[in-house]
Amino acid sequence: MKNPFLDFQSVPCRKKEIPLERIVRARKEIMDRLSEGYLRLVEEEVKDLVWLVEHSHVVRTYSAAVSAIQDLQYDQDDIEEFCAELDNANAFPYMISGPAGIYLSALINNAAEEHILLRLSEYERTFHFLGYRLPEGKTLVLQGNLGDFIGAGLCGGRLMVEGTAGNWCGAGMTGGEILVTGYTGQKTGEWMRGGEIHVDGPIGGFGRARFGGKIYQRGKLVVPHESE
Amino acid sequence: MIEEKRNNDLRKVVWELYAYIQDNLYLNRPDMQIKGREFNSALLMSLLTGLCEGKELIIGEPGLGKTTSAEYVCALLYRFPLGTIWGSEVSGHPEQTEEKIIGRPDLGKLNKGEEVVVWSHFALLPVKIVDEINRLPETKQSMILDGVDRGNWEYLNAAIINEEYCLFATANYQDRGTNTIVAPLIDRFDVMVESKHPGANLAYFIGGHGSNGVRLRSEELEAEFHSVLSENIPYPVRMKRLDELCDRFGEWLEAQEGIRTLSVADRREIRSSKRSLPFDLDFNAFLRFVVSELSFCHHFGQKRSNEACDAGCHFTGYLCNAVRNCVSNRLPISARNFSQALAWLLGDEEVDLEHLKAVLPFTLAHRTQWKEEVVAQREKEQRSDPLEIYMAKQAVKEMHRRYMEQAGEVKNALAVACRIVEGESMRPVEGDHPIYWEIRRDLGEEVTEV
Numbered sequence: 001m002k003n004p005f006l007d008f009q010s011v012p013c014r015k016k017e018i019p020l021e022r023i024v025r026a027r028k029e030i031m032d033r034l035s036e037g038y039l040r041l042v043e044e045e046v047k048d049l050v051w052l053v054e055h056s057h058v059v060r061t062y063s064a065a066v067s068a069i070q071d072l073q074y075d076q077d078d079i080e081e082f083c084a085e086l087d088n089a090n091a092f093p094y095m096i097s098g099p100a101g102i103y104l105s106a107l108i109n110n111a112a113e114e115h116i117l118l119r120l121s122e123y124e125r126t127f128h129f130l131g132y133r134l135p136e137g138k139t140l141v142l143q144g145n146l147g148d149f150i151g152a153g154l155c156g157g158r159l160m161v162e163g164t165a166g167n168w169c170g171a172g173m174t175g176g177e178i179l180v181t182g183y184t185g186q187k188t189g190e191w192m193r194g195g196e197i198h199v200d201g202p203i204g205g206f207g208r209a210r211f212g213g214k215i216y217q218r219g220k221l222v223v224p225h226e227s228e
Numbered sequence: 229m230i231e232e233k234r235n236n237d238l239r240k241v242v243w244e245l246y247a248y249i250q251d252n253l254y255l256n257r258p259d260m261q262i263k264g265r266e267f268n269s270a271l272l273m274s275l276l277t278g279l280c281e282g283k284e285l286i287i288g289e290p291g292l293g294k295t296t297s298a299e300y301v302c303a304l305l306y307r308f309p310l311g312t313i314w315g316s317e318v319s320g321h322p323e324q325t326e327e328k329i330i331g332r333p334d335l336g337k338l339n340k341g342e343e344v345v346v347w348s349h350f351a352l353l354p355v356k357i358v359d360e361i362n363r364l365p366e367t368k369q370s371m372i373l374d375g376v377d378r379g380n381w382e383y384l385n386a387a388i389i390n391e392e393y394c395l396f397a398t399a400n401y402q403d404r405g406t407n408t409i410v411a412p413l414i415d416r417f418d419v420m421v422e423s424k425h426p427g428a429n430l431a432y433f434i435g436g437h438g439s440n441g442v443r444l445r446s447e448e449l450e451a452e453f454h455s456v457l458s459e460n461i462p463y464p465v466r467m468k469r470l471d472e473l474c475d476r477f478g479e480w481l482e483a484q485e486g487i488r489t490l491s492v493a494d495r496r497e498i499r500s501s502k503r504s505l506p507f508d509l510d511f512n513a514f515l516r517f518v519v520s521e522l523s524f525c526h527h528f529g530q531k532r533s534n535e536a537c538d539a540g541c542h543f544t545g546y547l548c549n550a551v552r553n554c555v556s557n558r559l560p561i562s563a564r565n566f567s568q569a570l571a572w573l574l575g576d577e578e579v580d581l582e583h584l585k586a587v588l589p590f591t592l593a594h595r596t597q598w599k600e601e602v603v604a605q606r607e608k609e610q611r612s613d614p615l616e617i618y619m620a621k622q623a624v625k626e627m628h629r630r631y632m633e634q635a636g637e638v639k640n641a642l643a644v645a646c647r648i649v650e651g652e653s654m655r656p657v658e659g660d661h662p663i664y665w666e667i668r669r670d671l672g673e674e675v676t677e678v
Contacts, residue, residue: 004670005646007512013647013654014640 037068065106101129120144298396302355311450316349524662
């Protein structure tokens, strides 16, 4: 076919760039790097597609997550978008909840913002380990019903759950504060060493091995009990 | 250098002719401005029609100089005495026949068993004037379709093809005696102009001494022209002899009136230099832009006069939504031809956007069928042109504004498309205007989503 545009051969081509495209591209780049970091973490830490919740394992996974996100520039919106990516079953070849929550916690703990809000109520996937090792000076607000080990290892930060938390909420926390508007599951405050857990709803059960800290239910101190 | 000087001389002759007609024969006010110069649109378009072998439809009230302006332009540009032109004119009326328009059998020869065609002066002369064309019934308009389009006249088994010709037709506004000009015929006209009232003060002088065209008559030469036209000689020989007579009339005009006119060779030279003028990129892109807006339909693939597009169409803001018909392939031909002629007349080295902008309304006015609701919105607006020309001018203004807002982007889209066709891996530029969609269609994309 005749080239009907030949008269314009001498016109230099400009690549059109509208600001929205630039913003979208920048966000996509960040998202790609976040996804890449997560996949690397999963490949390194979950060799047999099985991930056991052992203290040493959790610590090692968190360290690997922190090193994976080094030099990454991101903000709260990127974290929220990454949650959506994790929720999308097609986005990752395999999704293992534990490392995903630890990776998200690493992102939250290393973000520039001091106050972070994540809206998770619309997601189908249950997120575990959110708020892991939340440091002092950080406030994390989580909206939605969450999985296990929420606020585990909390070390000075303030975690607000507008919804429910699963088992082992605040497990091994050393300081800071967890506020849950709904209920918490079994073994709330297991291996707790300091800080406070406030629950407005029912508490499924308390951790037996505790070394400090306080648990309140509807404003009333329930752990340590007066008799203890 | 010599060529340039010759070109300037020819241009000067045309300007002198324009001034002579304007000052002496066709008194009228200027009604348009191109690159700082004022023109009367009817006179300018008639002159360009004569120069570039075009076809012009002149509309207007009776007695406002539609036919006479065409006659003057023909007489001076082609060197025919006014009497010869009058003798070749075809007038539109319901009883008009092919024998009067094109040719008839030579009855004397027919009695002897020979079939010889006596061609009408209208078919023979290179200048053709059809007076009141819309008084021809629709069925008879088709008789002149081929001749109007190609200068190709056929009768019995004989045919002549005019090597050089231009056509002027006049039409009154609708009354009880007029018919609609059929779409295929009206589309064949390059331009449509209105011969306007000159205003009370100029009208006062019309018909006075020297303004009635008597100066353009030479009875002696007219008789010679008549004699050559009536002789039964082969067409090329007859045209050669007519050319000689035309030259004699030209000399007579120069001697009597001091007016320089154009010979056949001059006109050929003008056309050749006109054709060599290049179009600039904005001209090229804007014409594509215009054609896309007047032919595109997202829903039906292209405009069709028997298909009405939806009310909620995404392209409501463009002219494709305001017109009923699809613009024909003759529009870009007319626009290019007349713009080149205008650029030549103005002495420009390139045909640009200004030339196109000036010419486009006159090439569009008769070819565009507006939707009734669009006409209803516009018909009461204050204006100085007949509705068809006014709406075409407004449409061109609107499209030009749109083009200027995205000229760079349109040219870039066309450049990207060029590279894609040449095999480069690029994405076509996307945009809202129909031109971007047309480009993507040309690149083989199935464009359905808005």
